[in-house]
Amino acid sequence: MGTLLDVRGISKSFGGLFAVAEVDLAIGEREIHCLIGPNGAGKSTLFKLIIGTYAPSAGTVLFGGADVTRLPAFSRVARGMSIKMQTPSVFRALPVRQNLRIALQHHVQPHQALGEEERLIALLGLASDADKPAGELSHGQQQWLEIGMALALHPRLLLLDEPTAGLSPDETFRTGQLIQRLNAEGATVLVVEHDMTFVRQIATSVTVLHLGRVFARGTIEEIIAHPGVEEIYLGAAHDA
Amino acid sequence: MANLLNGPQTLGNGRGFWIAATLFLVVALAYPTFTDPYDVGNTAYFLCWIFMALGLSLMWGYNGMLSFCQTFFFGLGGYGYGVIEVNLGAGHGGAMASLIAAVAVAGAAAALLGYFLIYGRISGMFFGIVTFAVTLALAFFLNQTAGPEWHIGLARLNGFNGMQGMTPLALPWFGHDIDLEGTAFYYFVLVLLVVTYLLLRVLVNSRFGNVLVAIREDPLRAELLGYDIRKYSLITFVIGSALGGLSGVLYCSWGQFISPSSIGLPAAAMPVVWVAFSGRSDLTASLAGTLLLLFGFQAITIYSEQLALILMGVLLAGTVLLAPNGLVVSSVNGLVRRRTRRRAVLTPSLQR
Numbered sequence: 001m002g003t004l005l006d007v008r009g010i011s012k013s014f015g016g017l018f019a020v021a022e023v024d025l026a027i028g029e030r031e032i033h034c035l036i037g038p039n040g041a042g043k044s045t046l047f048k049l050i051i052g053t054y055a056p057s058a059g060t061v062l063f064g065g066a067d068v069t070r071l072p073a074f075s076r077v078a079r080g081m082s083i084k085m086q087t088p089s090v091f092r093a094l095p096v097r098q099n100l101r102i103a104l105q106h107h108v109q110p111h112q113a114l115g116e117e118e119r120l121i122a123l124l125g126l127a128s129d130a131d132k133p134a135g136e137l138s139h140g141q142q143q144w145l146e147i148g149m150a151l152a153l154h155p156r157l158l159l160l161d162e163p164t165a166g167l168s169p170d171e172t173f174r175t176g177q178l179i180q181r182l183n184a185e186g187a188t189v190l191v192v193e194h195d196m197t198f199v200r201q202i203a204t205s206v207t208v209l210h211l212g213r214v215f216a217r218g219t220i221e222e223i224i225a226h227p228g229v230e231e232i233y234l235g236a237a238h239d240a
Numbered sequence: 241m242a243n244l245l246n247g248p249q250t251l252g253n254g255r256g257f258w259i260a261a262t263l264f265l266v267v268a269l270a271y272p273t274f275t276d277p278y279d280v281g282n283t284a285y286f287l288c289w290i291f292m293a294l295g296l297s298l299m300w301g302y303n304g305m306l307s308f309c310q311t312f313f314f315g316l317g318g319y320g321y322g323v324i325e326v327n328l329g330a331g332h333g334g335a336m337a338s339l340i341a342a343v344a345v346a347g348a349a350a351a352l353l354g355y356f357l358i359y360g361r362i363s364g365m366f367f368g369i370v371t372f373a374v375t376l377a378l379a380f381f382l383n384q385t386a387g388p389e390w391h392i393g394l395a396r397l398n399g400f401n402g403m404q405g406m407t408p409l410a411l412p413w414f415g416h417d418i419d420l421e422g423t424a425f426y427y428f429v430l431v432l433l434v435v436t437y438l439l440l441r442v443l444v445n446s447r448f449g450n451v452l453v454a455i456r457e458d459p460l461r462a463e464l465l466g467y468d469i470r471k472y473s474l475i476t477f478v479i480g481s482a483l484g485g486l487s488g489v490l491y492c493s494w495g496q497f498i499s500p501s502s503i504g505l506p507a508a509a510m511p512v513v514w515v516a517f518s519g520r521s522d523l524t525a526s527l528a529g530t531l532l533l534l535f536g537f538q539a540i541t542i543y544s545e546q547l548a549l550i551l552m553g554v555l556l557a558g559t560v561l562l563a564p565n566g567l568v569v570s571s572v573n574g575l576v577r578r579r580t581r582r583r584a585v586l587t588p589s590l591q592r
Contacts (some may be wrong), residue, residue: 051462091454092457095248
């Protein structure tokens with residue numbers, strides 16, 4: 001299987017401080033890849049470099065074989081990337097239904113949009129809240145709605161930044177199932193996550209970031225067995 | 241297209257609304273038959289201003305861009321009409337061509353200014369500040385054009401005294417022109433207003449309108465759904481500002497006069513007051529509220545212009561404090577909420 005996302009030597013510095021430094025990351029087609037690391041490791045910054053809301057200080061981003069480093073975020077989305085950000089960002093004043101419609105209308109024909117909208121509402125379990133303003137949903141529901149909006153784009157690469165933050169264990173498990181189902185349907189998924197149970201549930205491979213650099217990579221078993229990984233997590237906890 | 245007249249981005253959507261709107265239009269059409277020509281002319285004058293309010297509602301209420309330069313484009317439209325018409329002559333459709341050309345000038349200027357602002361990622365409060373500065377600059381510039389050296393072709397700009405000498409609009413009609421003055425002008429503006437209002441409703445309820453409100457709510461999220469938000473905002477800015485220009489042309493045709501005081505302060509603040517008071521996020525509210533304020537403002541101005549301005553300021557402050565979504569929009573929402581609540585009390589089982 002080919003490589004869908006190929007990040008090469010990417011760096012981002014803020015006033016001399018490198019949040020991400022010379023990171024290489026290759027994600028194969030239909031892979032579920034997890035990005036873990038203590039707070040401040042540069043995970044969210046790396047996501048922003050991939051989707052294009054930050055311009056890198058150095059390095060390139062290849063997507064589907066094409067260099068997208070200089071493309072603005074919306075063009076990368078048009079090429080098949082999609083992101084759910086760390087903090088839920090939905091259109092709070094607009095009804096749930098309209099949130100999904102805005103995501104859908106970009107590439108779904110009008111006559112198919114309604115059916116697709118209903119399918120997503122059912123999938124997200126938001127049928128009884130579909131006409132409420134999105135801002136009135138619970139935190140977990142907003143997370144799901146945003147995942148739903150990211151899905152509505154039928155992405156080739158789905159970027160999920162902490163999709164289970166603030167969710168109950170049951171909701172977390174269901175989110176994992178959803179990701180696996182999408183993956184089975186053909187999506188490649190890159191997830192930033194802290195919850196190791198969740199990572200174990202979904203991931204086939206893991207990259208550990210620490211202080212903006214790749215610290216380790218491998219299967220979930222290899223990462224858990226890695227003596228340094230626990231150290232950096234605990235170290236970070238001690239420092240905090 | 242007709243099914244886009246109703247939708248999530250407009251408040252009045254039901255049968256009741258359209259019946260009321262039709263009745264209102266019928267009264268407006270019959271108005272000249274039961275009033276004296278002076279009042280008809282006066283009402284036509286009020287209608288001229290509505291376009292710029294609708295334009296601001298589109299930009300500010302739907303897209304989140306607080307443009308303080310509606311009177312800038314009003315001025316470009318008005319002066320543009322004067323300059324083109326004086327040079328071109330009114331006959332043979334010249335006046336109507338001047339209208340189109342002047343609105344096009346306003347639109348082109350909006351495209352240029354908007355490009356630098358929007359593609360320069362200027363947003364929020366700074367958008368308001370920059371547009372306000374641009375507006376004041378134009379007013380100051382025109383103020384000092386009193387000398388005879390300030391002319392474009394045959395048209396003298398005339399500085400603070402204001403430009404005059406243009407002819408009213410005329411409708412080219414099979415070889416001869418129908419002068420649009422008095423009642424004819426009233427009908428012309430009324431038809432233009434109805435068409436503009438309906439087209440804007442279609443626009444905001446379309447896919448384009450969905451993206452506009454998405455940008456207002458969360459620009460980054462909208463961009464990350466694959467929309468080039470700058471393009472959408474620029475198009476909106478051009479449409480909204482061109483409507484400001486249209487207001488200027490109509491005003492100029494109505495009174496055959498325009499001066500820098502229509503551009504600078506306090507004129508520049510007026511559209512913002514009207515639209516904020518009415519409820520910027522709805523076209524119908526902006527239309528109705530603006531009309532109401534214009535009538536009220538004139539009624540008070542007869543006694544004291546200072547008092548009218550003070551009242552406008554008080555109104556703006558009151559709206560911002562008490563009903564930030566605008567008075568018309570808030571009262572409609574309040575009514576709807578009360579009705580739903582009453583229905584919920586009556587039929588609790590159905591609600592569950």
